[in-house]
Amino acid sequence: RKEVEQDPGPFNVPEGATVAFNCTYSNSASQSFFWYRQDCRKEPKLLMSVYSSGNEDGRFTAQLNRASQYISLLIRDSKLSDSATYLCVVNPGGSNYKLTFGKGTLLTVNP
Amino acid sequence: DAMVIQNPRYQVTQFGKPVTLSCSQTLNHNVMYWYQQKSSQAPKLLFHYYDKDFNNEADTPDNFQSRRPNTSFCFLDIRSPGLGDAAMYLCATSTYIRDRGGVNEQYFGPGTRLTVT
Numbered sequence: 001r002k003e004v005e006q007d008p009g010p011f012n013v014p015e016g017a018t019v020a021f022n023c024t025y026s027n028s029a030s031q032s033f034f035w036y037r038q039d040c041r042k043e044p045k046l047l048m049s050v051y052s053s054g055n056e057d058g059r060f061t062a063q064l065n066r067a068s069q070y071i072s073l074l075i076r077d078s079k080l081s082d083s084a085t086y087l088c089v090v091n092p093g094g095s096n097y098k099l100t101f102g103k104g105t106l107l108t109v110n111p
Numbered sequence: 112d113a114m115v116i117q118n119p120r121y122q123v124t125q126f127g128k129p130v131t132l133s134c135s136q137t138l139n140h141n142v143m144y145w146y147q148q149k150s151s152q153a154p155k156l157l158f159h160y161y162d163k164d165f166n167n168e169a170d171t172p173d174n175f176q177s178r179r180p181n182t183s184f185c186f187l188d189i190r191s192p193g194l195g196d197a198a199m200y201l202c203a204t205s206t207y208i209r210d211r212g213g214v215n216e217q218y219f220g221p222g223t224r225l226t227v228t
Contacts, residue, residue: 034216043201043219044154087153089217097142097161097207097214101153 002026006088006102013078014110021073021105023088028069031093035062035073037084038104044087048073078109114138115220117202123226124192132187132223134202142214143185145177146201148222154201160185161207189225197227 006023013019025033032051036044048055050071054063061074075082088102115136124130134143142161146154157171160179174196176188189196203217 032215041199041224043222046216046218049216091214097159097166097205098144098156099205099214099217103153 003092003100004088004090004102006086007105008103009105009107011105011107012110013107015078015080017078017109018074018076019078019107020075021086021088021107023071023073023102025069025071025088025090025100027090027092027100028066029093030069030090032091033062033064033071034089034091034099035060035071036087036089038087039084047086075107078107080109080111083107083109115202115204115218117200117220117223119223120221121224121226123228124189125228126194127191130189130192130225132189132200132202132225134185134187134220135183136202136204136218136220137183138204138218139182140204140206140218141182142205142207143179144203144205144217145175145185145187146203147196148199148201157187192225192227194227197225199224 004025035047037047038044048062050062050064059076063072085104085106087104090100118133144159145157148154158167178186199222201222202220205214205217207214
């Protein structure tokens with residue numbers, strides 16, 4: 001199993017749709033989890049941090065299932081501006097200064 | 112606003128001509144990272160510093176070196192750029208607090224897009 005594995009995508013959805021991205025991780029000791037968005041030719045920007053079971057910020061909801069080693073990101077009422085690549089990122093914990101990045105899932109929201 | 116700054120934003124260099132990319136941060140974070148990102152790929156970690164402790168990834172080519180003279184600044188030196196080194200180079204910072212679950216979220220600079228001619 002890869003360290004962090006995401007839906008390969010791409011996802012193409014109409015404006016207003018609800019879309020969910022899935023991410024699995026292999027290290028059961030992982031401490032915390034993050035979703036970043038990355039626009040084309042820009043840097044990744046932190047969208048949401050997940051330390052316990054989940055987090056919600058407006059139209060965005062992240063859920064964590066530690067038993068299944070699974071994180072999801074739900075976007076409700078998609079906007080054109082949500083078009084980006086979404087990166088699932090995992091903190092493996094321990095004496096480790098690194099985060100592990102998934103390959104990302106490309107989302108395109110169409111008018 | 113506290114931030115991560117990278118200079119230059121765009122760099123064109125000739126094959127084999129050394130180049131230095133710089134990164135500075137006002138976040139006072141103790142960990143700094145350099146990533147290489149090519150089109151449609153995830154960022155690839157080159158190395159990172161925890162304070163002054165340098166950590167090189169096993170697959171980072173010797174052609175890539177780094178310096179961190181103080182908490183705020185970090186440099187990436189590419190000694191002899193090849194065509195395959197053309198990419199976006201991202202600097203990121205984070206905090207590491209021992210006994211509190213390791214490293215926190217990373218904050219990225221805007222990147223330097225390197226072109227090798």
